[in-house]
Amino acid sequence: PGPGLPFLPGCAIKDPTKTSFHRSQTLDFKNGYAFSRLPREGVGGDTLFANQLSQDELDDLCTKGSTLTYGQVKRSAPSSFTPAFVAYDKKVLKFDAYFQEEVAISAEEHYRIRQVGIYYYLEDDSMCVIEPKVKNSGLVQGKLMRRHRVPKNEQGDYYHWKDLNLGIDLTMYGRTYRLVNCDSFTKVFLESQGIEVNPPEEMVSDPYTEQRRTPVQKPTMPAGPDPFRQFLAYDTKVLRFYAIWDDTNCAFGDHHPCVIHYFLADDTVEVREVHRRNDGRDPFPVLMRRQRLPKVFVDKNKNFPSCVLEITDHEVQEWYSPKDFAIGKSVTLLGRTFLIYDCDKFTQDFYREKYGITDFQPVDVNKKPTEKAPQVIPPYNGFGIPEDSLQNCLSLFPKPPRKDIIKMLENNLKVLRYQVALESPVPEDKNRRFILSYFLSDDTIGIYEPPVRNSGIPGGKYLKRTKVTKPGSTPENPIYYEPSDFTIGSTIEVFGHRFVIIDADEYVLNYLERNAECFPAETLQSIRDHFRPRQVVVETASSGFPKKDLDDLIVEVQKELKLHHEPFNTRRFHEAFHHFDTEGSGFLDKTRFLNVCDRFHVPTSTILLKKLIDYCSCGEDKVNYRDFLLAFPS
Numbered sequence: 001p002g003p004g005l006p007f008l009p010g011c012a013i014k015d016p017t018k019t020s021f022h023r024s025q026t027l028d029f030k031n032g033y034a035f036s037r038l039p040r041e042g043v044g045g046d047t048l049f050a051n052q053l054s055q056d057e058l059d060d061l062c063t064k065g066s067t068l069t070y071g072q073v074k075r076s077a078p079s080s081f082t083p084a085f086v087a088y089d090k091k092v093l094k095f096d097a098y099f100q101e102e103v104a105i106s107a108e109e110h111y112r113i114r115q116v117g118i119y120y121y122l123e124d125d126s127m128c129v130i131e132p133k134v135k136n137s138g139l140v141q142g143k144l145m146r147r148h149r150v151p152k153n154e155q156g157d158y159y160h161w162k163d164l165n166l167g168i169d170l171t172m173y174g175r176t177y178r179l180v181n182c183d184s185f186t187k188v189f190l191e192s193q194g195i196e197v198n199p200p201e202e203m204v205s206d207p208y209t210e211q212r213r214t215p216v217q218k219p220t221m222p223a224g225p226d227p228f229r230q231f232l233a234y235d236t237k238v239l240r241f242y243a244i245w246d247d248t249n250c251a252f253g254d255h256h257p258c259v260i261h262y263f264l265a266d267d268t269v270e271v272r273e274v275h276r277r278n279d280g281r282d283p284f285p286v287l288m289r290r291q292r293l294p295k296v297f298v299d300k301n302k303n304f305p306s307c308v309l310e311i312t313d314h315e316v317q318e319w320y321s322p323k324d325f326a327i328g329k330s331v332t333l334l335g336r337t338f339l340i341y342d343c344d345k346f347t348q349d350f351y352r353e354k355y356g357i358t359d360f361q362p363v364d365v366n367k368k369p370t371e372k373a374p375q376v377i378p379p380y381n382g383f384g385i386p387e388d389s390l391q392n393c394l395s396l397f398p399k400p401p402r403k404d405i406i407k408m409l410e411n412n413l414k415v416l417r418y419q420v421a422l423e424s425p426v427p428e429d430k431n432r433r434f435i436l437s438y439f440l441s442d443d444t445i446g447i448y449e450p451p452v453r454n455s456g457i458p459g460g461k462y463l464k465r466t467k468v469t470k471p472g473s474t475p476e477n478p479i480y481y482e483p484s485d486f487t488i489g490s491t492i493e494v495f496g497h498r499f500v501i502i503d504a505d506e507y508v509l510n511y512l513e514r515n516a517e518c519f520p521a522e523t524l525q526s527i528r529d530h531f532r533p534r535q536v537v538v539e540t541a542s543s544g545f546p547k548k549d550l551d552d553l554i555v556e557v558q559k560e561l562k563l564h565h566e567p568f569n570t571r572r573f574h575e576a577f578h579h580f581d582t583e584g585s586g587f588l589d590k591t592r593f594l595n596v597c598d599r600f601h602v603p604t605s606t607i608l609l610k611k612l613i614d615y616c617s618c619g620e621d622k623v624n625y626r627d628f629l630l631a632f633p634s
Contacts, residue, residue, distance in 0.1 A: 018044055020044040020045060021043055021044045022043070022044065022045075023039070023043055024039040024040055024041045024042070024045075026038065026039050033089060033090060033123075034085075034089075035089060036086075084122075084123065085123045085124065088121075088122035088123040089123050090123075091121075091122045091123065091185075091189075092119050092120065092121050092122065093119070093120040093122065093161055093164065093182070093185070093186040093189065093190075094117060094118070094119055094120075094182060094183045094185075094186055095117070095118040095120075095164065095166075095179045095181070095182045095186065096115070096117060096179070096180055096181040096182065096203060097115075097116055097117070097118050097170070097177040097178055097179045097180060098113055098114060098115045098116065098177070098178055098180065098203065098204055099113075099114055099116065099175055099176060099177050099178070100112070100113055100114075100176075101113075101114055108208065108211075109207070109208040112206055112208065113204050113205060113206040113207070114131060114139075114206070115131070115132070115203060116129050116130065116131045116144060116177065117129070117130050117131075117132070118170070118177060118179065119147075120159075120161055120164060121147065122161065122189075124149070125149055125158065125159075125160060125161070126147045126148050126149050126150075127145075127147070127148070127149070127150045127159060127172075128143065128145055128146060128147040128148075129143070129144045129145040129172070129177070130142065130143050130144065131144050145172065145173070150172050150173075159172075161189075161190075161193075162193075162195065164179065164190075165179070165190070165195065165197060165198050166179055166180065166181065166182060166197055166198040166199065166200055166201065167179065167180070167198040167199070167200075167201055168198075178201075178204075180200060180201040180202065180203055180204075181200040181201070181203070182197075182200075227266070230264075230265065230266075231265045231266065234264035234265045235265045236265075237263075237264045237265070237346075237350075238261050238262065238263050238264065238346075239261070239262040239264065239322060239325070239343070239346070239347045239350060240259060240260070240261055240262075240343060240344040240346070240347055241259070241260040241262070241325055241327075241340045241342070241343045241347065242257070242258075242259060242260075242340070242341055242342040242343065243257075243258050243259070243260050243331075243338040243339055243340045243341065244256070244257060244258070244338065244339045244341060244365050245258050245273075245287075245336055245337070245338050245339075246337065246339065255365075255367070256273055256287075257273070257274040258271055258272060258273050258274060258287060258338060259271070259272045259274060260325070260331075260333075260338065260340070261290075262320075262322060262325060263290065264322070264350075266292075267292060267319060267320075267321065268290045268291055268292050269288070269290070269291065269292070269293045269320060269333065270286070270288060270289065270290040270291075271286075271287045271288035271333060271338070272285050272286055272287060273285060273286075273287045288333060288334060292319055292320075293319065293320045293333055293334065294311055294315075294316040294318075294319055294320075295316075295318045295319055295320045295324065296316070296317040296318040297315060297316060297317060298314070298315055298316065298317050320333075322350070322351075322354075322355075323355065325340060326340065326351075326357070327340055327341065327342060327343060327359075327360055327361070327362065327363060328340065328341070328363050339363070339365065340363075341362055341363035341364075341365045342362040342363070343360065348360045375393070377390065377393055377475075377476060378393065379475060380475030384466075385401075385466060385467050386469075386475045386478045387401040387478075388400065388401055403442065404442075407441065407442075408441045408442060411439075411440035411441040412441055413441075414439075414440040414441065414511070415437050415438065415439055415440070415507075416437070416438040416440065416483055416486070416504075416505070416507070416508045416511065417435055417436070417437050417438075417504070417505040417507070417508070418435075418436045418437075418438070418486055418501050418503065418504045418505070418508070419433060419434070419435060419436075419501070419502055419503035419504070419584050420433075420434045420435075420436045420447075420492065420499035420500060420501050420502065421433060421434070421499065421500050421502050421584070422434065422497065422498075422499055423491065423498040423499065423500050424497075424498075428456070428457075431455075431579075431582060432449065432457065433449070433450065433578075433584055434447050434448065434449050434462060434499065435447070435448045435449075435450065436486075436492070436499065436501070437465075438481075438483060438486065439465065440483070442467075443467060443480055443481075443482070444465045444466055444467050445463065445465070445466065445467070445468045445481060445494070446461075446463060446464065446465040446466075447461075447462040447463035447494065447499075448460070448461055448462060449461075449462045450578075452575065452578075452579065453572070453575055463494060463495075467480050468480065468481050468492075468494050468495070469481075470485070470493075471493045483512070483519060483523070484519045484520050484523045485523075486501055486504075486508075486523070487501065487522065487523050487526035487527070488501055488502070488503075488504065488526045488527065488529070488530040489501065489502075489526070502583060502584050502585075503530070503584050503585065503586075504527055504530065504531075506531070508527060509527045509528065509531055512524045512527055553608065553611060553612060553615070554612070554630055554631045556608055557608045557609060557612055557631045558631055560606065560608055561631075561632075570632045570633065572600075573596075573600050573602075573629075573632055574629055574632070576596050576599070576600070577593075577596060577625045577629065580592055580596065581625070586624060586625065586626045587618060587622045587623065587624055587625070588622070588623055588625050589621060589622065589623075590617065590621050590622065590623050593613075593623040593625060593628075612628060612631060613628065615627070616628045
């Protein structure tokens with residue numbers, strides 16, 4: 001109905017759009033029990049308006065009769081009937097009880113007292129028995145009897161709440177329960193129903209359980225340190241000492257840095273070795289495992305092999321304790337002596353509080369640098385060069401001395417050649433000539449002797465390429481020959497043999513002139529003075545013949561000799577000129593030159609040979625036989 005209209009026929013307005021006409025649910029279950037509740041919504045989900053009247057006003061309206069001016073007063077309607085399951089819903093009587101159970105298989109107990117709770121549900125007169133669960137009891141506990149109506153006798157009667165009271169025995173299914181107490185609701189309910197509740201009794205406990213709870217009397221031991229208390233007080237507390245183990249008395253021994261850990265929880269000691277990189281030892285950090293270390297042993301038979309048996313407390317008179325460790329003190333642990341030189345801050349605080357020690361100055365254990373003994377170089381033995389022999393004194397595995405790579409690359413294949421004569425009192429050595437080669441790449445000298453036929457000396461390599469020291473130099477500070485020491489007429493001493501420089505290669509002059517700033521002026525001037533007469537002769541001879549004409553002349557002479565002259569040994573022809581040139585200057589007297597040519601039947605009277613001799617002549621009495629021999633290649 002609309003607002004302001006009574007709910008009467010004809011005043012209701014039907015909603016044509018309404019399609020749902022269901023009623024809201026008022027019956028429900030909670031915790032396994034049925035109960036009713038007021039509807040939350042109207043028919044079809046309509047909103048219910050709250051009642052505007054108070055509860056007192058509603059009660060007055062229900063009880064107040066209407067006043068009529070006529071007729072008999074109508075009586076009020078009787079109150080609504082309330083069923084028992086609604087009136088006693090969620091109302092339970094709870095009794096504390098116990099029963100006695102026989103135990104026939106145990107020698108320690110003959111019976112057992114089990115405490116239970118008996119619950120009586122007023123809504124349907126059902127009962128259940130529940131025993132509280134005890135952990136590790138070994139019994140089947142919990143709900144001993146499910147909820148149902150319990151028969152009272154064989155006539156078909158059931159137990160009622162009127163049969164229950166305190167201080168009575170209740171027998172159900174052959175088991176007798178003694179009710180000793182109840183809760184306050186049960187007591188109030190019974191008294192409200194006119195039942196006199198008996199006084200509560202004391203709950204009987206199980207004798208075996210009480211015996212188990214009684215502490216066992218332990219035998220009294222003499223007073224001493226409690227290890228468990230020590231463990232709780234000093235657990236994870238460790239004294240740390242830094243020590244040195246001196247093992248230098250043994251073969252390959254050394255000073256081993258170690259860390260000593262003293263565990264206060266159980267008075268055990270552990271020794272760890274501190275390893276460094278490349279120390280040459282196996283990486284085993286634990287030198288001594290954690291254990292109690294004996295300090296003083298009990299006197300015993302020395303013949304008994306105790307070294308292979310474990311040490312017991314009866315064999316040890318005193319164990320190591322914290323008072324045996326201190327900075328600067330040496331301790332012997334299992335045969336090894338350790339010098340303690342420092343400790344950490346916790347250890348210092350522990351000794352300061354317990355023993356009153358305040359001096360914790362660390363001990364200096366660093367090795368003092370030993371004075372290095374001067375290395376004495378032995379005298380040079382004459383084998384090899386001094387630098388190479390010195391490597392045997394500097395290292396066990398000698399290495400070759402380092403070379404100047406830049407100098408070797410810049411002066412590669414650059415050689416200064418000199419002709420030298422041997423200075424010797426032996427007559428056979430006066431005519432011997434040698435080629436001295438100075439290699440600029442590594443300042444080495446090699447000497448070669450050209451072989452001379454029928455001289456009785458084989459010739460060949462006279463000195464292997466090596467560095468040569470000057471006379472008067474010491475093996476500690478060797479002074480080697482340099483290009484500035486080679487001048488015409490100077491004497492070179494090579495390992496006791498004296499050589500005199502009588503000639504040089506033209507490359508020597510060219511090299512010295514290109515690098516004049518690196519050499520003394522006396523050396524360069526000596527080489528220039530030696531080559532000046534030869535240059536005058538060359539200039540004089542070449543003034544009439546250009547270089548190209550001279551080459552053509554030599555070619556024509558060779559052709560004429562092939563056509564009109566019998567072949568002969570040109571090598572012996574060259575050796576003959578070198579034999580008569582005792583000074584090695586490259587010049588011979590004109591008379592001796594012609595005699596050598598006549599000996600080998602060389603036609604010197606031909607026009608071409610006369611021109612060649614005139615070209616090689618130096619004045620009227622000297623001939624440059626080296627230029628002449630260009631026409632006779634060997």
